[in-house]
Amino acid sequence: MxxxxxxxxxxxxxxxxxxxxxxxxxxxxxxxxxxxxxxxxxxxxxxxxxxxxxxxxxxxxxxxxxxxxxxxxxxxxxxxxxxxxxxxxxxxxxxxxxxxxxxxxxxxxxxxxxxxxxxxxxxxxxxxxxxxxxxxxxxxxxxxxxxxxxxxxxxxxxxxxxxxxxxxxxxxxxxxxxxxxxxxxxxxxxxxxxxxxxxxxxxPDTPSQILALERDQTDMMSQFTQEMSTRVAGEIHQAVASAMAPVQRTMDDFINAATRAQIDGLDYIVARFIDRMNSSLDGQFKHLGETLETASQGQAQMQENQRSMLESVSAITRDVTNIHGVAEDIIAKFAGFVGDMETATQRIAKTQEGTADLLEEMNEASRKQARYLSALQEYQAKLQGSFQDYTVWTDKFVSGLEERTNAQSESLEQVAMEMRASADLLRGAYKTFVESIEVGLANALGLFDENMQNLTRQIHSTLSDIQETMVSLEETIGRAAGPARSDDASKEVS
Incomplete structure (x- = not known):
C-alpha cells in the first residue's frame, strides 16, 4: 500500500x-x-x-x-x-x-x-x-x-x-x-x-397541404359531375335523335309499302268475297259490308297507333345511338380524368411518402432525443449516486476525523498536563542541578586554585632545581673541557 x-x-x-x-x-x-x-x-x-x-x-x-x-x-x-x-x-x-x-x-x-x-x-x-x-x-x-x-x-x-x-x-x-x-x-x-x-x-404544414388538395379534388369532382350531367342529357338527346332518324325513315317507308300492299290485297279479297257472299246470301251482305267498314276504320286507327309507336321506337333508337356516342365520349373523358386522377394519386403518394419520410425522420429524431435524455438521466443518476456516495464518505470521514480530533485533543490535553508536571519536575531538577553545579563548580574552582598554586610551587621548585642542575652541569662541563683544550694545544705545537 x-x-x-x-x-x-x-x-x-x-x-x-x-x-x-x-x-x-x-x-x-x-x-x-x-x-x-x-x-x-x-x-x-x-x-x-x-x-x-x-x-x-x-x-x-x-x-x-x-x-x-x-x-x-x-x-x-x-x-x-x-x-x-x-x-x-x-x-x-x-x-x-x-x-x-x-x-x-x-x-x-x-x-x-x-x-x-x-x-x-x-x-x-x-x-x-x-x-x-x-x-x-x-x-x-x-x-x-x-x-x-x-x-x-x-x-x-x-x-x-x-x-x-x-x-x-x-x-x-x-x-x-x-x-x-x-x-x-x-x-x-x-x-x-x-x-x-x-x-x-x-x-402550410403537410396535413394542411393534403387537406387542401383533397378539398380541391372534391370541388373539381363536384363541378365536373354537374357539367357532365347537363352535357350528357343534351348530347344523349341529340345523339339518339340523329341516330334514329334513318331507322325512322326506313320504318316509315316499310310501313307505307306494307300498308298499301295490304290495302290492295284486301280490296281484291273483299271484292271477290263480297261478290261471292252477295251471290250466296242474296244481297244480304250489305250489313256485313258496313260492319267491315267499321272494322276497316278500326284497323286504320290501329295502323295510326302502330305508326305512332314506330315513331316512338325511332326516337328511342336515335336516343340510344346518341347515348352510345355520348357514352363513348364520356368514357374517353373519364379515361382522361382517370389519368389525371392517377397523376394526382401519384403526387399524393409522393407527398405521403415525403410525409412518411419526414415523420420517420421526426420519429428518429425523437428516438435520438429520447436516447440522449435517457443517457443524460443515467449520467445524472450516476452523478447523483457518486455525489451521494461522496457525501456519505465525506460525512463518515469528517465524523471519523472529528472523533480522531477529539481523541487527539484529549490525548494532547493529557500530554500537556503531563508536560506541565514534567516541566515542573524538570524546573525543580534544573534548579537543584544548577545549585549543585554552582556548589560543585565553586568547590572545583577552589580545588583548582589550590591545585594550581601547589602546581605553581612545584614548578617553581622544579625550575630552581633545574637551574641549579644546569649551573652544576656547566661547571662540570667546564672542568672537563680544560684538559682537553691543553691536549689540543700541545698537539698543534708539536
Missing amino acids: EQFITFLNRAFPDALFYLLTGIVFLMGVCKCVRPVLRNAGILRRATETLREGAKAKLARPLWAEPGFLGKRLQPAWRAFLQSADMMRERGAPVDVADYINEENIITLPGRAALADIIPGLCTSIGILGTFVGLSIGLDGLDLMDMDSYVSLTGGIALAFNTSIVGLIASLLFNVLNKYAAGRARDALDAFTAAFYATALPQP
Whole structure:
C-alpha cells in the first residue's frame, strides 16, 4: 500500500488534475460550443443580408447563391435551392426549415454526444483527485506526530480543490453550452422569419397541404359531375335523335309499302268475297259490308297507333345511338380524368411518402432525443449516486476525523498536563542541578586554585632545581673541557 501511495504521489502531482480538467474543458469549448456560436453568427449575418437585399430589390436575390450561408452550411443550402427549383416548376411550396434546422445548426456541429460527456468527465476527474488527495493525506498518518497533520492537510486541500475545480468546470461548460444553443436558436428563428418575410413565404404544414388538395379534388369532382350531367342529357338527346332518324325513315317507308300492299290485297279479297257472299246470301251482305267498314276504320286507327309507336321506337333508337356516342365520349373523358386522377394519386403518394419520410425522420429524431435524455438521466443518476456516495464518505470521514480530533485533543490535553508536571519536575531538577553545579563548580574552582598554586610551587621548585642542575652541569662541563683544550694545544705545537 505504501508503494502504491508513493506511486500516486509521483505519477499524480497536484497540477496534473487541474491540467486534465482544463484540457477537457477547452476541448469541450472548442469542439462543442465554438461551432454552435459560429453558426449563430453566420445566421445573424444572413438575416441582415436578407433584409438589406429586400430593400435593394436586386434582380437575382443573394440567397439564391449556394455559398450564401458559408462553406460549412453550403451542402444543406445547396440541397434547399435544388428542391426549391424543382418544386417551383411543379407549383408546390418548399420549407427552408426542413433543411436549415436545429439538427444542422446545433446538434451535429455541437457534437451533442460529446457535449453530454464533458461535464461528467470534469466531475469524474475532480472526484478522482479527491480520492487521490485523501489517499496521499492518509498515507503514513501518525496521530502523535505533528508533521503527519501537515501531510494530511495538504492531501485534504488537494482532495477538495480538485472536486471544486471539476464542479466549476462542469457548471461553466453547461452554462456556455446552453448559452450557445440559445443564441443559435434565436438566430435560427430570426433567420427563418426574415426568409419567410423577404424571400419565400412559409408553406402550410403537410396535413394542411393534403387537406387542401383533397378539398380541391372534391370541388373539381363536384363541378365536373354537374357539367357532365347537363352535357350528357343534351348530347344523349341529340345523339339518339340523329341516330334514329334513318331507322325512322326506313320504318316509315316499310310501313307505307306494307300498308298499301295490304290495302290492295284486301280490296281484291273483299271484292271477290263480297261478290261471292252477295251471290250466296242474296244481297244480304250489305250489313256485313258496313260492319267491315267499321272494322276497316278500326284497323286504320290501329295502323295510326302502330305508326305512332314506330315513331316512338325511332326516337328511342336515335336516343340510344346518341347515348352510345355520348357514352363513348364520356368514357374517353373519364379515361382522361382517370389519368389525371392517377397523376394526382401519384403526387399524393409522393407527398405521403415525403410525409412518411419526414415523420420517420421526426420519429428518429425523437428516438435520438429520447436516447440522449435517457443517457443524460443515467449520467445524472450516476452523478447523483457518486455525489451521494461522496457525501456519505465525506460525512463518515469528517465524523471519523472529528472523533480522531477529539481523541487527539484529549490525548494532547493529557500530554500537556503531563508536560506541565514534567516541566515542573524538570524546573525543580534544573534548579537543584544548577545549585549543585554552582556548589560543585565553586568547590572545583577552589580545588583548582589550590591545585594550581601547589602546581605553581612545584614548578617553581622544579625550575630552581633545574637551574641549579644546569649551573652544576656547566661547571662540570667546564672542568672537563680544560684538559682537553691543553691536549689540543700541545698537539698543534708539536
